[in-house]
Amino acid sequence: MSAGAVLDIRGLGVDFLTPRGRVHALRDVSLQVPRGSVVGVVGESGSGKSTLILAALRLLPANALILGGEVVLDGEDVLRMSPAALRDLRGRKATMVFQDPSTSLNPVLTIGRQMIDIQYRDRVPTARKRDRAATMLRKVGIPDPATRLDNYPHEFSGGMRQRIAIAMALLCNPDLLIADEPTTALDVTMEAQIIHLLRQLKSEFHGSILFVSHNLGLIAELCDRVVILYAGAVAEEGSVHDLFHRPRHPYTQALLECDPARLAKVSRELPTIPGDVPDLLAAPVGCAFAPRCPKVFERCRREAPRLVADGDGHGAACHLVPAIASSRVGPRPSTGSGRGPPVEPVET
Amino acid sequence: MLYYSLQRVALAVAICMVAMTILFSLVYVIPGDPASLALGPRATAEMKEALRVRMGLDQPLAMQLYNFFANAVTGNLGYDVWTRRPVTTIIMEALPYTLALAGAGLGWAILIGIPLGCYSAINRNSLMDKITGIISVGTISMPSFLVAVYCLLLFAVHLKWFPAIGAGERGDLADQLWHLVLPAFAIGLGWVGYLARLVRASMLEVLGESHVRTARAFGLPEAMVIRRYALRLAILPTVTLLGIAVGGLLSGAVFAELVFNRPGIGLLVYNEAARRNYPTVMGTVLVTVGVFVICQLVADLLVALLDPRVRRSL
Ligand SMILES: Nc1ncnc2c1ncn2[C@@H]1O[C@H](COP(=O)(O)OP(=O)(O)O)[C@@H](O)[C@H]1O
Ligand SMILES: [Mg+2]
Numbered sequence: 041m042s043a044g045a046v047l048d049i050r051g052l053g054v055d056f057l058t059p060r061g062r063v064h065a066l067r068d069v070s071l072q073v074p075r076g077s078v079v080g081v082v083g084e085s086g087s088g089k090s091t092l093i094l095a096a097l098r099l100l101p102a103n104a105l106i107l108g109g110e111v112v113l114d115g116e117d118v119l120r121m122s123p124a125a126l127r128d129l130r131g132r133k134a135t136m137v138f139q140d141p142s143t144s145l146n147p148v149l150t151i152g153r154q155m156i157d158i159q160y161r162d163r164v165p166t167a168r169k170r171d172r173a174a175t176m177l178r179k180v181g182i183p184d185p186a187t188r189l190d191n192y193p194h195e196f197s198g199g200m201r202q203r204i205a206i207a208m209a210l211l212c213n214p215d216l217l218i219a220d221e222p223t224t225a226l227d228v229t230m231e232a233q234i235i236h237l238l239r240q241l242k243s244e245f246h247g248s249i250l251f252v253s254h255n256l257g258l259i260a261e262l263c264d265r266v267v268i269l270y271a272g273a274v275a276e277e278g279s280v281h282d283l284f285h286r287p288r289h290p291y292t293q294a295l296l297e298c299d300p301a302r303l304a305k306v307s308r309e310l311p312t313i314p315g316d317v318p319d320l321l322a323a324p325v326g327c328a329f330a331p332r333c334p335k336v337f338e339r340c341r342r343e344a345p346r347l348v349a350d351g352d353g354h355g356a357a358c359h360l361v362p363a364i365a366s367s368r369v370g371p372r373p374s375t376g377s378g379r380g381p382p383v384e385p386v387e388t
Numbered sequence: 389m390l391y392y393s394l395q396r397v398a399l400a401v402a403i404c405m406v407a408m409t410i411l412f413s414l415v416y417v418i419p420g421d422p423a424s425l426a427l428g429p430r431a432t433a434e435m436k437e438a439l440r441v442r443m444g445l446d447q448p449l450a451m452q453l454y455n456f457f458a459n460a461v462t463g464n465l466g467y468d469v470w471t472r473r474p475v476t477t478i479i480m481e482a483l484p485y486t487l488a489l490a491g492a493g494l495g496w497a498i499l500i501g502i503p504l505g506c507y508s509a510i511n512r513n514s515l516m517d518k519i520t521g522i523i524s525v526g527t528i529s530m531p532s533f534l535v536a537v538y539c540l541l542l543f544a545v546h547l548k549w550f551p552a553i554g555a556g557e558r559g560d561l562a563d564q565l566w567h568l569v570l571p572a573f574a575i576g577l578g579w580v581g582y583l584a585r586l587v588r589a590s591m592l593e594v595l596g597e598s599h600v601r602t603a604r605a606f607g608l609p610e611a612m613v614i615r616r617y618a619l620r621l622a623i624l625p626t627v628t629l630l631g632i633a634v635g636g637l638l639s640g641a642v643f644a645e646l647v648f649n650r651p652g653i654g655l656l657v658y659n660e661a662a663r664r665n666y667p668t669v670m671g672t673v674l675v676t677v678g679v680f681v682i683c684q685l686v687a688d689l690l691v692a693l694l695d696p697r698v699r700r701s702l
Contacts (some may be wrong), residue, residue: 131607134573138605143598148620148695157616158606192696205602212606 046114046216046248047073047096047134049137053107054100063320065091066272068109070347073216078242078249080259080280082295083269084310086317089252090139092269095119096250097130131158134216135209140225141201145193151204152189158208174192176207180237184267199230203237210245218250223258238262254310256295260284265353268292271328274289274347278354288356290333327359335360396688400681405457407677408670412453415445415666431627443469444537456670465671470663475671478656482674486652488564489644490637492572494630497579500571502626504580505587506619509595517588524581534596536574543570553649571648575640579633586629591622624695631687 049071056063065088073079073158083089094100096111098118111118114133118126138144146154155173156166170189177185179237180203193201202222209217222238223231235258242249242262259266259280266283268276268291276289294313315332318324327333330340339359349355413525423439440446444455444466459466465475475699527535544552550570594600595618603617642654649655653672660668692698 088676089612098606099605101596127604127607127609129607130605135604136602138598138602144602146599146603146621147697148614148615157603157608157612160612192700194697194700374411 044075045112046075047071047250048110049092049096050110052092052095052109052111054088054095055105055107056091056101057103057105061321062105064272064323065104066095066319067323069269069272069274070109071267071274071277073248073250074265075248076246077264078251078262079271080263080266081250081252082256082259082266082310084317085254086320087269089269089273090220091272093136093220093250093252096216096218097134097136099136131159131212131214133214134218135212137202137205137209137217137219137222138222141198141205142193142225145201145206147193150190150192151196155189155204155208155211158212173211174209175272176211177204179210179239180204180207181233182207186311197230198226199233202226202230202234206234206237207242210241216248216250217245218252220252221254224254237319256284256310266294268295271330272320274355274357275329276356276358277347277349279352282352282354286354288354288361289329289358290335290360291329292356293329294332294334327357337366342354345360359378392692393685393689396685400678400685402634403681404677408456408674411670411673412449412456439469440610442467445666460674468660468668469504469604469665475668478668479653479671479675482652482656482672483679485650486638486641486645486654487679488568488569488683489575489650489652490634490641493574493576493640493644494579494634494637495576496572497583498630499577501580501583502587502623504584506591506614506622508584508588509591510614511678512592520581520584524585527577527581528585530578532575532578532640533647534576536571536644536647539570539574554651559583567648567650571641571644571650574647575637575644578640579637582633583626586626590625591618592616594622597621620694624691627687627691627694631684634683637674638680 049069052066052069053064054066069088069092071079071081073093081089081092084253091100091104095104095106096113096118098111100106106119109118109119113129116125116129118129121129149157152170152173155176156169159169159172162169168179174189174294176186178189180186182200182203188196193204196204206219206222209219219238223234224363226234235255238258239262249262251259251263263280265279266277267274268283268289270289270291276287276292282291284296287296291313295311297311313332318328318331324330324344326339326341326343327336327345328334337359343359345357345359345361347355347357348361355361397493411646421436421440423436423443423445427435427439437446444452447455456466463476465479467473468478470473471478504520508514510518511517540552543549551567555569600613603613608617638653641652642657644650645652645654653676657669657672657676660672
C-alpha cells in the first residue's frame with residue numbers, strides 16, 4: 041500500500057518541550073494517505089491532530105522535538121531533507137488550510153499579493169497570475185473577485201477568509217491537500233457554507249486530501265478512510281464504512297453512541313464522552329483510554345495495546361480487539377519504525 | 389484619513405500651547421528678576437524697566453502668552469534681547485545643524501539596528517545574537533552625553549581621527565559631514581542597541597504567528613517570508629517608537645552640541661538661558677516641541693500607511 045501512498049507517516053513520535061516538562065504529543069503514530077483518497081483524522085482537542093499534520097510538512101513550532109519515525113511525502117522523507125528541498129516541496133506537493141482564517145492570512149498584504157506570491161514558481165506574467173487567482177476566488181464563491189483581490193484579509197468575513205485560504209491551497213494544485221479543522225473557527229452558517237464548498241470541490245480536486253475535523257458526519261461523507269486519534273496515539277483506523285458501522289475501539293464506540301444520527305447528521309462538535317483527557321506530560325502506563333473506558337479490565341492498566349489490523353486495513357489499539365477481529369494478519373506492522381534515530385527539528 | 393490627520397494636527401497644536409504655557413509660568417517661578425540679573429548690579433531702575441519692557445515682562449502672564457502665540461502664528465517669535473535680531477532668523481540658522489545631527493544619529497541607528505534585530509531574531513540564540521544582546525544592553529544603559537565625551541576624548545583628542553569641535557566650514561559639505569561623524573555616532577549608539585532589541589522582539593513574535601506558518605506552508609522563499617511577510621508587521625511598533633524617539637534624540641543632540649561645541653538648537657538654548665534671553669529661549673523651545681510633535685505625527689501617519697487595519701479604523 042505504501043507505494044501508492046502520497047503520504048506515509050510511520051512510527052512518528054513528537055514531544056513538545058515546555059517549562060512544565062515534555063508534552064508527549066504523538067506516540068508512535070502511523071498514517072497513510074493513499075493516492076487519490078480522502079483520509080479523515082478525528083480526535084478530541086489536544087489529541088495531537090494538528091501536531092500530526094504539521095509534522096507532515098515539517099511545520100512544527102521550534103519547541104517540538106521529533107523523537108523518531110518517518111514522514112514520507114511522495115517518496116521522500118520530509119523529516120530528513122534539506123531546508124531547500126523542503127521548501128521546494130511545500131506548496132508544490134502539499135499545502136495546508138489552517139484552522140483559524142482570522143490569523144492564517146497576512147494582515148498587511150492584500151490577498152491578491154498573497155495569492156500571486158504563492159505562484160512564485162511559475163514563470164508567467166503577474167497579470168496572468170492575478171487572473172488565475174481571480175478565477176480560483178470565483179470558484180470558491182467570492183463575488184467580484186477581480187476587485188476583491190485588492191482587499192486585505194480584515195475586509196472579509198471569517199467564512200470568506202476561509203474560502204480564500206482554500207482557494208490559495210487549490211491554486212497550487214498540490215498532490216496532497218491538508219486541512220486542519222477548516223470549519224471549527226466559523227459560526228454555524230459559515231460552517232455550513234464551507235462544508236457545502238468542500239463537497240463541491242472534492243469532486244473537482246483530483247489530489248489526495250488529509251482532512252482533520254470534529255464533524256463526524258462530514259468525515260463520513262467526504263472521507264474514504266478515518267483515523268481516530270486518542271491522546272497522541274492512533275486508537276482506531278479503517279475505511280469509513282467499516283469504522284462507522286463496526287467500530288472496534290471502545291473510544292470510537294463511545295463517540296458514535298453519543299452521535300445518535302451517526303453518519304447522517306452533521307454535528308458541529310465532537311461528541312463529549314465522560315472523563316478527562318489524559319495529561320500528556322506523563323507517558324501513560326497501559327492504555328491511555330483506560331481511565332475512561334467502560335470495558336476496562338486489569339490488563340489495560342498494565343500493558344499498552346498495539347494496533348492490530350485485519351486484511352481490510354481496519355485496526356484498533358485495544359486488548360479486546362484480537363478477539364473480535366478476523367484472524368487474518370494485518371497488512372503492515374502497526375509499530376516498528378518508531379524506534380528510529382531521533383531527528384532534530386530543523387528551523388526553516 | 390483626512391479627519392485623522394486634522395485630529396493629529398489639532399493635538400499637536402494643543403501640545404505646543406501647553407508646553408509654552410508651562411514655560412512662561414516657569415519664568416515667574418525661577419527666582420530673580422531677569423532684567424536685573426541680565427544688566428548686573430550697576431544698572432539703574434530705568435535701564436531695568438526698559439529691558440523688562442523689551443522682554444515683554446511688564447505685561448500680565450496671560451497677555452504675554454496671547455501676544456506670543458498671536459505673533460507665533462505669523463512666524464514672528466519676537467526679538468532677541470541682546471542682538472535685537474528676529475528670533476525666527478536665529479533659530480533658522482541653528483535648526484539645520486541640529487536636524488542634521490539628529491537625523492544622522494537616527495539614520496545610522498536605523499541602518500544598523502533594524503538589520504541587526506532581524507538577524508538576531510532569525511538566528512536566535514546564535515553567538516552573534518548573544519553578542520549583540522550584551523552590546524545592546526550595554527549601549528542602551530549608557531547616557532549619550534557620556535558617550536559623546538568619551539568619543540571626543542578617544543577619537544578626536546587622543547587618536548585625532550576626527551575633528552573635535554565645531555560643525556565644519558560653512559559651504560564645505562565634506563567638511564561638515566566630517567564634523568558630523570562623531571556626534572552622530574555618539575547620540576545614535578544607544579538607539580542602535582535599542583532598535584535591535586525592539587525589532588528582535590517583535591520579529592520573534594511575528595515569526596511565531598500563524599500567517600508566517602501559512603507563508604512557509606506554501607514554500608515561499610525564506611527571504612520573501614522575512615522581508616515581505618514578517619518584517620512588514622514587525623516594523624510597525626518600531627515606527628511608532630521612532631516618532632517618540634526623536635524627542636530623546638533631540639535631547640541627545642543638545643548634549644552632543646555642548647560637548648562638541650557645535651552650533652545648533654541645544655547650544656543656543658544653553659547659552660541664551662544662561663543669559664536669561666527669554667524670547668530666544670521661548671522661541672527655540674516652541675520650535676523644538678514643534679519638531680517633536682511633527683515627527684510623532686509623521687510616525688503615526690506612516691503606521692497608518694503601512695498597516696491597512698489601522699488605516700481602516702480611521
Ligand atoms: N507549541 C506547543 N508547545 C507545547 N505544547 C503544545 C504545543 N502545541 C501543541 N501542544 C500540546 O500538544 C498536544 C497536542 O496538541 P494539538 O496537536 O494541537 O492537538 P489538536 O490539534 O488535536 O487539538 C496538546 O496537549 C497540546 O497542549
Ligand atoms: Mg488542532
